[in-house]
Amino acid sequence: MNELSRRKFLSRLTVGLTAAISAIVGLPIVGYLVAPLFSAPPDDLVPVGAITDFPLGETKLVSIRDPSPLAWAGQTADTALWVRRREQSGPQMFQVFNINCTHLGCPVNWQAGAKLFLCPCHGGVYYSDGSVAGGPPPRRLFEREWQVSGDRLLVRQQPLPTVKQG
Amino acid sequence: MRLLRALAKLPRGVASWLGERFEFEDSVMAVLRHPVPRELERPVGWWYVLGSATLGIFVMQVVTGVGLAMTYVPAPNSAYDSLQFISHGATLGSVVRGMHYFGAGAMVILVLAHMTQVYLFGAFKFPREANWLTGSLLLLATLAMAFTGQLLRWDQDAFWSIVVAAEQAARAPVIGGWLASLVVAGANVGGATLTRFYATHVFLIPAAVFGLIGLHLYLVVKRGISEPPVPGIVVDRRTYRARYEAMLARGIPFWPDAAWRDAIVATAAVAVVFVLAAIFGAPELGKPPDPTNVLADPRPDWYFLGYFAVLALIPPATESIVIVGLPLFAFVFLFLVPLLWPDGERHWSRRPAAIAAVALPFIAYASLTVAGIESPWVPKLEGGTLPASVTQGLAEPERRGADLFVSKACFACHAIQSAGGRRGPDLTHVGSRLNRDQITARIATGGGGMPAFAGSLTPSELDDLTTFLLTRK
Numbered sequence: 001m002n003e004l005s006r007r008k009f010l011s012r013l014t015v016g017l018t019a020a021i022s023a024i025v026g027l028p029i030v031g032y033l034v035a036p037l038f039s040a041p042p043d044d045l046v047p048v049g050a051i052t053d054f055p056l057g058e059t060k061l062v063s064i065r066d067p068s069p070l071a072w073a074g075q076t077a078d079t080a081l082w083v084r085r086r087e088q089s090g091p092q093m094f095q096v097f098n099i100n101c102t103h104l105g106c107p108v109n110w111q112a113g114a115k116l117f118l119c120p121c122h123g124g125v126y127y128s129d130g131s132v133a134g135g136p137p138p139r140r141l142f143e144r145e146w147q148v149s150g151d152r153l154l155v156r157q158q159p160l161p162t163v164k165q166g
Numbered sequence: 167m168r169l170l171r172a173l174a175k176l177p178r179g180v181a182s183w184l185g186e187r188f189e190f191e192d193s194v195m196a197v198l199r200h201p202v203p204r205e206l207e208r209p210v211g212w213w214y215v216l217g218s219a220t221l222g223i224f225v226m227q228v229v230t231g232v233g234l235a236m237t238y239v240p241a242p243n244s245a246y247d248s249l250q251f252i253s254h255g256a257t258l259g260s261v262v263r264g265m266h267y268f269g270a271g272a273m274v275i276l277v278l279a280h281m282t283q284v285y286l287f288g289a290f291k292f293p294r295e296a297n298w299l300t301g302s303l304l305l306l307a308t309l310a311m312a313f314t315g316q317l318l319r320w321d322q323d324a325f326w327s328i329v330v331a332a333e334q335a336a337r338a339p340v341i342g343g344w345l346a347s348l349v350v351a352g353a354n355v356g357g358a359t360l361t362r363f364y365a366t367h368v369f370l371i372p373a374a375v376f377g378l379i380g381l382h383l384y385l386v387v388k389r390g391i392s393e394p395p396v397p398g399i400v401v402d403r404r405t406y407r408a409r410y411e412a413m414l415a416r417g418i419p420f421w422p423d424a425a426w427r428d429a430i431v432a433t434a435a436v437a438v439v440f441v442l443a444a445i446f447g448a449p450e451l452g453k454p455p456d457p458t459n460v461l462a463d464p465r466p467d468w469y470f471l472g473y474f475a476v477l478a479l480i481p482p483a484t485e486s487i488v489i490v491g492l493p494l495f496a497f498v499f500l501f502l503v504p505l506l507w508p509d510g511e512r513h514w515s516r517r518p519a520a521i522a523a524v525a526l527p528f529i530a531y532a533s534l535t536v537a538g539i540e541s542p543w544v545p546k547l548e549g550g551t552l553p554a555s556v557t558q559g560l561a562e563p564e565r566r567g568a569d570l571f572v573s574k575a576c577f578a579c580h581a582i583q584s585a586g587g588r589r590g591p592d593l594t595h596v597g598s599r600l601n602r603d604q605i606t607a608r609i610a611t612g613g614g615g616m617p618a619f620a621g622s623l624t625p626s627e628l629d630d631l632t633t634f635l636l637t638r639k
Contacts, residue, residue, distance in 0.1 A: 036351045075458075076357065078457050104330045108460070111578065114617075116622070121330070122477055133618070160333075
C-alpha cells in the first residue's frame, strides 16, 4: 500500500517536472512566435509624391516604402497604390486605392482606356471609383486615408487589407 | 594470396561484427523480417509498393532539400538571387533543384495513389484505423510542404500566393484576422514572412513528417500488412485478429520475399524524377517579387490549379463557406472514413459507393485543373491587336470602332476570330445575333458580369463601336 502510493507520488512528480520543462521551453518560444499578432500595425503618413504629379481625372500607380523596414526586406518593403485625382482640390480631391483585389488580394491593373481595374487571378473588375463592376469581389476596392500637406500627397500606411477588416 | 582471401572476407566480417555489437539481428532485421500474408507473393503484391515508393521519394526530398539549404538564402532581398545562382551558376544546381521540384510533384501523386489503393482495398478497416489516420496527417503534411515550398521560390507568383493564402485564412470565422497576420508574420508580406515559411518548410513540417512516418511504419509492422481483399470475406471485429494471425502463421517474411517489389518501384520512382530533372532541370523562376509590379499573373503549381479554378468559378456569395468549409469538410471526411466504416466488405467490387467516392473527386479535380490551366475567366491584360482579316478593308467609322474595341479593353474579355479574351461571349458573329439597340444598351449599361461602359465612352465612340460590331456577322 505504502509502496503503491510512493510510486504514484514519484510518477506524478516526474510527469509534473516534464510539464515544467515544456512550459519553461515553450512559453518564451510561443510568445516569440505569436508576437506579430499583437504588434501595432503601421500607422504613419507617408509621402507618395507632389500633387502636380497627379493630373486631374487620371489614375496613377505610385509606390511607397515602409518607413521602418527590416534591413533584409529588399523589395518587399515597397507597396504600390493606385491614386486617382478626382477634383482640383477639396475633400474629394483624391481617391487612394490599395492594389489588392478585395476577392483574394491579387494586384489589380488599371486599364486607362476602359477606365476599369482588372484583376489577373480570378477576373475581378472595378470601376474607376473602386466600385465592383464584375467578377467575384465581395466589396469595392479598399481605400486609404490621405492628406495634402503643402504640395505633397501623404498616404496612411496600413496592414494587408482583408475582407474582415473592411 | 592468403592475404587477399582474408581481405575478401573482411566486409562480411565487419558487417557481422557490427550487426552483432549493435544488436541489429533483434531490432532492424527482426522488424524487416516481419511476416506478411503469403498472397503478396502473387502479382497482387505489386499493389502494395506505393507506400515504399513514397518513402523513397521522401528520402530524396530530404537529401536534395538539405543540399539546396546549403546555398539558398532565406532573406527577401537575396532569396531570388540565390535561387538563380542555384539554377544557373552552381555545378549540378539545376539538377538538384529539379529533383526537389519534380520530387514534390511525385510526392503528391504517390501519396494520393497510395491512399487510393488503401481505400479501394479496404485496408483502412479494423484493426488498421490508426494507420489511415496517420496517413491522412501525412497527406496534409505533404500538401503543406508542397505549398510552402512554392513560396520559398520567392518570385512574383510566390509573393502573391502568400497574399492570397493570407486572404483565404482571413475568411475563417473568429480567428481569421489572427490567422492572416500569422501567415504573413506581421501586418504585410515583408522581411519577416520568408524566414518563417523557410523554418516551417525545413524544420517544423519535416519534424512532424518524421514522427508521423515513424508512427505509420510502427503501425504497419505492428498491425501487419492487410491481406488482399476477397469479395464476400468481410471484416468482423470479433474474429478478424484470430483469422489474420492464422494467415500469418503460414506467411512469408517481408524481407526479402516481398521487399524486392518495393525496392524496384521505389527505384523506378526516384529514377523517373532524376531523369526529369536531368532533362528539364529546375523550373524557371517567375519575375522578381516586386510588390509594386502590378503586371502579375500569379498561378500555383499544377496540383493546386484545380483549387485555384474553384476560387474563380464558385458563386461569390458561397465563397467564404467554400474557402473555409471545403478543405475542412474534405479532411474531416478523410479522418472519419475508418471510424465510420471499420468493418464489412473490403473488396472494391462490393463497395460501389467507395468507387464513386474515388472516381468523382478525381474527375471533378481533373476538369477543374483543365479549367485552371485555361483560366478563361482571366481578362487578357497584355493587350494585342485584332487579326488583319478583321481590320482589312474597314471604312470609317467601322475602323474607328475596331480601334476602340482594342483601346477600350473590350478585347481583354471578348474574342473576335479567336483573338482576344475569353471571359465574355465571343463576338465574331455578334452582328447576326443582336441589333444596334441591343448592342448599344449592353455596352452602355453592362450586365451579366459585364461592366457598364457609359462612363468611359463618348456617345460618338459608342456609336462607332456598335457600328463596327454590327459588321461582325
